[in-house]
Amino acid sequence: MARKILCVAEKPAIARAVATHMSGGSFQTHAIRGNQYVKNYEFDFNFGDPWGHCSVTMTSVIGHLTGLDFERQYKGWQSCPPSVLFEAPVNEDVDKDKLPIAENIRNQARYxxxxxxxxxxxxxxxxxxxxxxxxxxxxxxxxxxxxxxFSNTERAHVLRAAREPVDLDEYQANAVSARIELDLRIGAAFTRLQTLQLQAVAAVLKEKVISYGSCQFPTLGFVVDRYLRVQNFKPETFWGIKVMLQREGKKVNFLWKRVHLFDRAVVTMMLERCLAAKEAKVTKVAQKPKSKWRPLPLTTVDLQMMGSRYLRIDSQTIMKVAESLYTKGFISYPRTETDQFDKAIDLKKLVEKQFPDTEWGQYARDLIDGNFRTPRSGRHNDKAHPPIHPVSWVSSSSLNANEKKVYEFVTRRFLACCSDDAKGQSTDIEILYGDETFHANGLLVLERNYLDVYVYDKWESSQQLPKFEYGEKFVPTEANIFEGKTTAPNYLTEPELIGLMDANGIGTDATMAEHISKVKEREYVVVNKRGSGRTSVEELIPTRLGVALVEGYDNVVAGLPNSISLSKPFLRKEMELRMLEVCAGTKTKSEVVQQSLDMYREVFIHTQRRIEMLKAACRKYLVD
DNA sequence: GCAAGGTC
Structure with a gap:
């Protein structure tokens, strides 16, 4: 009898895709007892040396199999002081709903x-x-x-992965195991502490869970930080100089190189020097080709940011919709950090699949007829998934409204990636007037290229400048002072928040949207709609509770050496750096767990000692 | 009743 090999993927969709390639399309499917999603696929495959020809069972899990939790006697919230959770014994158990999946693997492994x-x-x-x-x-x-x-499910790539297996990376597995333990201990300890302490402070907090998480708090911190900057903003008056020339029936406005200054007397003096000089001299006439780059291949974070901005769908809904488009086989896996296409992917074939579309089909044909360009490559590669792209064409009539928007976006973005940059010509004129420099800029768009399909980008010709000669002199038609006021920043929007989280390493592409919805669910943050209709913007504003928590924790650590507030992303970032050390093999899991626990325990002890400050902040905002 | 990370 042929040898048997058991293959296990992270999710059912991958198991199916890999089984399809390895078996050449003919396999037997068996349901497993107790779970409707996981299937066992059976087929034969020749692995080459040393395994040779084998019979294969390909199955999957559904994400993590196990979860970590405290031993039973520590589960009750009153069972121990919260600080004990930094050391209390923990167990790793198979999640209840994953038991049938674990059993399937044990059974299949037996043979x-x-x-x-x-x-x-x-x-x-x-x-x-x-x-x-x-x-x-x-x-x-x-x-x-x-x-x-393997990093994608393209056929040749999968077959090679099957024939050139490597070993599990224990270092990486250990780093995750450290992350899991830290998140549990720190999250549970702070959540219990602040919930039990603060519920008594205000009537509105009585039945509330006031959770702490190493991702949710920095997320809240970003929202509060912007809110306070808006609240504390004081407008300042500034002054500048503008110069205008009428020539060939066109008005040319020259902008001041200094933009503006906050001292009126100085600006007045500078303008007077300009006027005294009477003539301005052209010091630069530059005409140069300018292009607007086509977008990079699409990542999850970019999909979420673009989605909030242009499709007006919040990031969590976007992910749900993208997930359903993926499950139905219309787009590739929507959770990816990769912004470069693997050379093995046949992009032209994917473009051809869009031919039937009434809106962008012709554009796709033009790409294949000679306009196709290899996409740009970004700097990110998660080595697991390709950038998000359409894998098959679907008629918009068989999609619901949100699916249609997201599919259209993913497709237009993909076609844009395979297009040429937009090309134009820019003209820069610089003049010296008295001692001051001014400039005027003109743009002429010559070839729209990708802009024709990527309707989310705007790039338009400005009014054309009249002719200027280098060295020529002219008397400006007008030169005067203008006055303005600095304006307050706006409240944080969801795409901006996702950008901040990404830049600070808070959450992963798959979880950022969840953290945002968590701080809403906890009533730390609310969404406010500014403006109306197509120009309306959804702003994130902290609740009184949200502001109180951030202010309270900031006060707790204020004045302490190396004070790092829980509302800031730094502690989480440091934890991330330690995990990278585990991955590199320079630190062990237990070293990292101990070090990180020590770091958070210090903050925990200060919080307990100065709990009055946290309570006072809540009283200030929540008790009238 | 706590976290964050997978995925359905």
Missing amino acids: SKALFIWTDCDREGEHIGSEVRNQAKSGNARIEVKRAK
Whole structure:
């Protein structure tokens, strides 16, 4: 009998895609008992040396199999002082709803020579792989464990991954395991402490869970930070000089190189020097080709930001819609950090699939007829998934309103990536007037290229400038002072918040939207609609509770050496750096867990000691 | 009743 090999992917969709490629399309599907999503696919495959021709069962998990929790006697909120949660014993158990999946793996492992792990090639995937291995080993202690390394589900790539397996990366799995333990201990300890302490402070807090999380608090912190900047803003008056020339029936406005200054007397004096000089002299006439670059291949964060901005769909809804388009086979996997296409992907074939579309089909045909360009490459590659792109064409009539918008966006973005940059010509004129420099700029768009399909970008010709000669002199038609006021920043919008989270390493592409909805659910943040109709903007504003928590924690650590408030992203960032050290093998999991716990424990002790400050902040905002 | 991370 042929040897048997068990393959396990991170999710059902990957199991199916990999089984399809490995089997050449002919496999048997078996349902498993107790879970409707996970299937076992059976087929034969020749792995080459040393495994040779084998019979294969390809199955999957559904994300993590296990969860970490405190032992039973520490689960009650009154069972121990919250500080004990920094050391209380914890257990890793298979989640209740994952029991049938774990059992399936143990059963299949029993008759298998080897286990091939096909989880995503990222840190979490490595950990999920170790969970799968543990189950397989408990079904068959002698099973050999290998890992398939793949970054997309293109056929040749998958086959090569099957024939050149590597080993699980224990370092990465350990880093995740450290993250899991830290998130649990720190989240539970602070949540219990602040909930139990603050519920008594104000009637409105009585039944509330006031949660703390190393991601949700910095998320709240960003919102509060902007809010306070808006509240504390004091407008300042500024002055500037503008110069205008009428020539060939056109008005040319020259802008001041200094933009504006905050001292009126100085600006007046400078203008007087200009006027005294009478003539301005042209010091630069530059005509140069200018292009507007086509967009980068689409990542999750970009999809969420663009979605909020142009499609007017909040980031969590966007992800749900994208997920459903993915499940139906219309777009690629929507959770990716990669903004570069792998050379192995046949992009032209994907473009051709869009031919039937009534709106952009002709554009796609023009690309294939000679306008196709290889997409730009960004600097990110998660080595797990390609950029988001359409994988098949679907008629808009078979999609609901949001699906249609998201599919259209993903497709237009993809076609834009495969297009040429927009090209134009810019003209820069610089003049010296007295001692001051001014400039005027003109733009002529010559070829729209990608802009024709990517309707979300705007780039338009400005009014054309009349002719200027280098060195020529002229008397400006007008030169005078203008006055203005600095304006307050706006409240934070969701795309801006996602940008901040991304830049500060708060959450992952898959979870940022969840953290935002969590701070709304906890009533730390509310959404306010400014303006109306198509120009309306949704702003994030902290509630009184949200402001109180941030102010309270800022006060708790104020004046302490190395004070790092929980409302800031730094503690989380440091934790992330330590995890990278575990991945590199320079630190062990337990070293990192201890170090990070020490760091948070210090803040915890200060918080307990100065709990009155936290309570006072809540009283200030929540008790009239 | 707590977290964040996978995914359905």
